[in-house]
Amino acid sequence: MLNIMRRSLCFLAIVLPYNANAQLADAWVQYTQDPDRHPNIPNVSHAGYGGGDLPLPSQANTTLITVTDFGATPDDNTDDTDEIRDAIAEAAARAGDQPGGSVVFFPSGVYRLSGPLLIHDDRIQLRGFDRDSSVLHFTESLNDSYANYPGSSAGRLNWSFSGGLVWFTEASRNPYFNDVPTISGI
Numbered sequence: 001m002l003n004i005m006r007r008s009l010c011f012l013a014i015v016l017p018y019n020a021n022a023q024l025a026d027a028w029v030q031y032t033q034d035p036d037r038h039p040n041i042p043n044v045s046h047a048g049y050g051g052g053d054l055p056l057p058s059q060a061n062t063t064l065i066t067v068t069d070f071g072a073t074p075d076d077n078t079d080d081t082d083e084i085r086d087a088i089a090e091a092a093a094r095a096g097d098q099p100g101g102s103v104v105f106f107p108s109g110v111y112r113l114s115g116p117l118l119i120h121d122d123r124i125q126l127r128g129f130d131r132d133s134s135v136l137h138f139t140e141s142l143n144d145s146y147a148n149y150p151g152s153s154a155g156r157l158n159w160s161f162s163g164g165l166v167w168f169t170e171a172s173r174n175p176y177f178n179d180v181p182t183i184s185g186i
Helices: 002-033 081-093
Strands: 063-066 102-106 109-113 117-119 124-128 134-138 166-168
Touching: 063 081, 081 102, 081 109, 081 117, 081 124, 117 124, 124 134
Parallel strands: 063 102, 102 124, 109 134, 117 166
Antiparallel strands: none
16 A cells, blocks of 8 residues: 555656646747737847837937826825826827837836836837836736736746736737736636
8 A cells, every 4th residue: 555655646746747847838839839929928029129229219309208297106105006007108199299209207216006017109118217216116916916817826926927017018918907807728
């Protein structure tokens, strides 16, 4: 009986990691087949302004949108997500006004956000006063703030990354949701 239990435990120790790796491999294969449409592995191959190939334009050639003008208040421990999303929407609407597009500017301070920022339009920059003075503090995980995938449980995320809460992506690929949906398939 002890030998049977040992063999069963050995079998489980070998098969369980294999199945987890197989699921990971399947997700990666699906991503490589169509990287712009995978639901939980983002395509960041063109990250950065102009695909990372262009220097940031001078702010003199941009429309400046300041998040505090839309009600975001730094350092007050309240959620600024909606106000910042409104500023981004205004930046998108006005991106064609100047050759350099729009800048969404974050004055010094800590801005609390409870969900991701999805930039769906070209020619939009996010800028702060400097890297130490303007801080975006995200208070929720992607599972809790954007989409929950089957198999997720407390303390376990089914996203391929834990950060990445600012996405430059097409609206059809990553829309804002009214609630946190459960996604049932890849």
